[in-house]
Each structure stands twice: as C-alpha cells, then as structure tokens.
Amino acid sequence: MSGIKRLLICLFMIFEVLCEGSGMTEKHKVVLVCMAPLSSNLMSFVAGEVSTNLETSSRIEWQLAETDDPYTNLKHLKRLAVDGAVVVGLMAVPGELSFRRVVDSDARVAVLNVYPLMREDEKMSGPDYAWRIVKETTLLAAQLSGFSPCPFPLCVLHEVKTLSALDEKSRNLCPPCRMRLGLESEMSLPSDMGK
Numbered sequence: 001m002s003g004i005k006r007l008l009i010c011l012f013m014i015f016e017v018l019c020e021g022s023g024m025t026e027k028h029k030v031v032l033v034c035m036a037p038l039s040s041n042l043m044s045f046v047a048g049e050v051s052t053n054l055e056t057s058s059r060i061e062w063q064l065a066e067t068d069d070p071y072t073n074l075k076h077l078k079r080l081a082v083d084g085a086v087v088v089g090l091m092a093v094p095g096e097l098s099f100r101r102v103v104d105s106d107a108r109v110a111v112l113n114v115y116p117l118m119r120e121d122e123k124m125s126g127p128d129y130a131w132r133i134v135k136e137t138t139l140l141a142a143q144l145s146g147f148s149p150c151p152f153p154l155c156v157l158h159e160v161k162t163l164s165a166l167d168e169k170s171r172n173l174c175p176p177c178r179m180r181l182g183l184e185s186e187m188s189l190p191s192d193m194g195k
C-alpha cells in the first residue's frame with residue numbers, strides 16, 4: 001500500500017471518529033417497550049415519529065407489565081439498554097396520584113405513564129393522545145441520550161407541566177436543537193397522522 005493511500009485511509013478514519021460524537025446516530029437507537037394496552041398502529045406511529053424527530057432507528061418490544069410499580073419495571077427494562085440504546089417503557093397506570101414518568105439517566109432507561117396524557121373526557125385514542133405520547137417519548141429518548149431540555153417553549157424538547165402546554169408545543173425539534181443533535185438545521189413541517 002502506498003504511503004499516500006495509507007495516509008488517506010488514516011485521515012478518513014479520524015474524520016469518522018470526529019463525526020461520531022456530534023450527532024444522534026445509530027449509537028442512540030431507541031427501544032420502545034409497550035407495557036400498556038396500546039394498539040400496534042399507535043405504537044408504530046409513535047416509533048416512526050420518534051425516529052424521524054431524532055433521526056435514529058427505533059424498535060418496539062411488547063412486554064406485559066406485571067406490576068404498576070414504575071421502579072420495578074424500570075429495573076426489568078435495563079437489560080434492553082445495550083449497545084448504546086436508550087429504552088422508554090410505556091405503562092398505563094390510572095389514578096390521580098400515579099406517576100407520569102420515572103427516569104434513570106445512568107441506566108438510560110425511563111418509563112412513561114401514558115394514562116395522565118388523557119383527559120377525562122377523552123377516549124384512549126385519537127390524534128391528540130397519540131401526539132402527546134410522541135412528544136413525551138421524544139423528550140425522554142433525547143434526555144436519556146444526554147441532551148438537556150430546550151428553553152424554547154415551542155420546541156418538542158421543552159419541558160412542560162400541563163396537557164395544554166404539551167398540546168401547544170411543536171411536534172418537532174427547534175433549529176438549534178436540530179443542530180445540537182448534529183442534524184440539518186432546516187425545520188421540517190409537522191407531519192400528520194394520516195400519512
């Protein structure tokens with residue numbers, strides 16, 4: 001092998017290593033674990049939108065929750081957080097005082113209670129409900145991958161407390177967040193349920 005060729009290969013490898021740390025690549029793939037009575041259509045929709053938002057791959061696992069205790073389930077989910085994957089388990093635990101989410105950043109695992117994402121007058125379906133799960137899951141997956149919440153109120157990575165604020169914020173990342181994730185800075189239009 002000529003010296004120049006070897007040098008070029010060397011430079012290419014250095015370039016690859018430098019690029020690796022800058023974005024949310026396959027290194028941060030998302031595992032969504034359905035532990036709630038959610039349809040496969042809804043789960044596929046959520047997984048697809050989260051993948052698009054974070055430009056990473058995602059897959060769905062089905063696992064019946066044996067308990068309503070989020071910490072026990074969190075422990076069970078840790079085994080899936082391998083090869084750099086982040087894991088978000090979706091549970092449905094009714095009750096006013098039930099949790100909304102529990103996060104273990106070190107283990108890169110979180111559980112989200114989808115029950116509080118529904119208003120009392122709503123059925124557990126419909127576009128609002130699906131988008132709320134998408135937004136919460138996107139935020140959790142990004143946080144587990146090491147990205148801090150965004151201060152811009154309309155960004156999907158902005159932390160909100162109420163359902164109306166959750167509905168108001170965008171389904172997408174704001175341009176600075178997209179740049180933070182090492183993505184192109186162009187803002188894509190929100191996609192619709194029916195696509």
Ligand SMILES: [Zn+2]
Nearest residue numbers: 150155174177
């Ligand atoms: Zn943002």
